[in-house]
Amino acid sequence: MSLRALLEIRLLPAILVAAIVIILPLFFPSAYYYRIGALVFIFALAVVGLNLLMGFAGQVSLGHAGFLGIGAYSVAIGPVHFGAPSWLCLFVGAILSGAVAFAVGRPILKLKGHYLAVATLGFGLLVAIVLTNEAGWTGGPDGMNVPALTLFGWRVHGSDAWYWIAGATFVGGFLLALNLMESPTGRALQAIHDSEIAARVLGIDVARKKLTIFIISAMYASVAGSFLALFNGLITPDVAGFLGSIELVAMVVLGGMGSIFGSLVGAAVLVVLPQVLTIFHEYEQALLGLIVMVFMIFLRQGIVPSVTVALAGWRK
Amino acid sequence: MMILEADRLAITFGGVRAIDGVSISIASGQVFSIIGPNGSGKTTLLNLVSGIYTPLDGSIRLAGETVTGLAPDQLARRGLSRTFQNLQIFSHMSVLKNVMVGRHRHERTGILADLLHWPSVARQNQATREAARVALARVGLADLAERPAGSLDYGALKRLEIARALASEPTVLLLDEPAAGCNPVETQEIDHVIRSIVKEGITVVLVEHDMRLVMNISDRVHVLARGRTLAEGTPQQVRSNVEVIEAYLGVHGSQEAAHAFD
């Protein structure tokens, strides 16, 4: 098979990403690296979902951590207060997030530009406020412990176990996103991004498509939030907060809006950076803000698309 | 049979009556042109008919069915498509994908199938791609299919919009100044494209400033001035209408009038 034919295989990016997940641990000197890897894949999963919304459909959400919070608290509240199995709560959380996205998205997705930005930002804060105030259910600002996930009698614990679960789920989420983009729905979403009016006169029900992708991206975030809670064993309302949402947006922007692979890169950079640079801790917020600013001013395309363009130019 | 009828349409913007009691009646398979000086309401009329604006007054019927107040996508699914005066290209997508979007109303897959890439989606994609290529070939853009749409020149983009609208297999196609900004060769190509469209039985509603194109190709011409109907008839009738001549002389100076009657 020629190199060109190989490059045109539709699933190549997914195969590459799966290979990364499998090969990476060969280079891990300690269990600590499994932990970082698991966190990268968990965030990357949420970022893929947000990227579908922002990068492809062109709709901004500054409140996506709200869905992360719903997913996270589902696997905390369900088992603790109702004795429900964690895996079931993960699914219920995703469905709940989808339902909330439906209810919230229907009115606010009609809005454009900064109006949509503010509405989603307000939504995210609303979730954080509820999680903070309903202390009887959520433990309030101090958060609550999350019982470990048990699958078929196997109690999932340890960073390596979570590395594989998060990695596999990410590859799955990546694949679904890839499929979506090469489908009628995906084309309609990309069309909406460039010209809503043209999309409409071609028969696309713009409001419905936006709502669909908003719900899907909320479910991605919800599953990631559930994983995060189960993995850490502890959850606080901060997960749903303003900074959480901005971090997700920064990951999208960093990796490249509209680049599904970029989602992984963006998540990796912002998860790994604080681990590598101890100085990052004190300056975490300042650097986060700076990254968003610099990328939006000078590198609006993000890392992966910029590198791709540079490589294409170099090959010529 | 009348495929598209509008009865006493009216809309105001900030108190100004942009369209004031305009009625049109378009027979199936015709080329129906709407002309008039700048600001006479041609594009506004198209926006009303295609559902982008909702009329303040009046009614619209498409293929005998009342469609007043329907959204553009609902009208599109009933077979009405259009192009835009100031291009509305999906510039981040390839030329082919732009046209593939035009097939949207014929695509039958659900969101779950799309996510899981079921065999039906693969088949659908293939069918859509082929139909899009055919539409591209009809406007002479087959060679540029894989290029990013943003990289095309103006004349090609005009034709891309027509291909995209054609891909939706409309019964009525509204063209908003397809020849604006085109050189004579490109205008000639547009002329050919429109003729081939009509041959297929598609009704064409044309808003255009290029009088030679309008007079050559139209079955009927409707003249607007300041949001009202000034005249309607065959190109011959309109050409010799005194009021029309005055409207052009009065508003636009002699150049366009001369152009209109050369």
Place this chain on the structure above:
Amino acid sequence: MAELLQFVFSGLTVGAIYALVALGFTLIYNASDIINFAQGEFVMLGGMTTVFMALAGVPLPLAALIAIIVTTGVGLALHRFAIEPARGASSVALIMITIGASVFLRGVAQVVFDKRFHSLPPLFGADSIQFGGAAILPQSLVVLAGATVIVILLWLFVERTLLGKAVIATAANRLAARLIGVDTRRIVDFSFAVSAAIGAIAGILITPITLTSYDVGTLLALKGFAAAMLGGIGSPLGAVVGGLLIGMIEALSAGYLSSSYKDAVAFLIILVVLVAMPQGLFGRVKVERV
């Protein structure tokens, strides 16, 4: 009745601050179509800089003056180094830049200052005045008086000075303003500077009542935005009315419904206003041209 009066008064006080934040939004929006999410950070910077100058032994009035100058400088820098280089970017990109700036300023404040809450001594003591059974802080009156003075000065400036007229012209039609010789870039510079200064003053005035810390900006920005939106974006009158209304609704719901959900009120208002009447109370409806 006394209770109601109490709530109304505290609502008016915070409402005056929201109104000032909303005015800041409006100024920048009218000059440049940009929604500046870092508007709340101006308020934070005003309060925090004054607090730390005062802690360093600088007399309070001088500390306040320095804080206003510093914040104004930050506002100008924001325009020059973050907004200007991104000219031509989409509105979403511009929003993200100002959000990035907001997070950046928070992060810097957290390092330069600290993460604790701080207060300032009130101008006329802390003994409350009894009025119709309600206890009113003298500082509340200072806030209201300060806000009134700022609004009047701004109005006089716009009505009476050439620069003010240039601001109006720019807001009405940027291209036309440029054609008649208005340096619109300078006008935007100016609007950022004035917005920052107004924010700083608001921050200094309110700190004795509500305290300040490095992260108060986000909520203030959102509530200020809610106010601007409720009033109708772009309308200075709307900004003031919207701010006072949001402050009142918030205080009343905190008093009669639930104090822990008072912050949620502003967002609910945002959502309702956005969806039900996007043009706000005093705004204009825009028609999209195709």
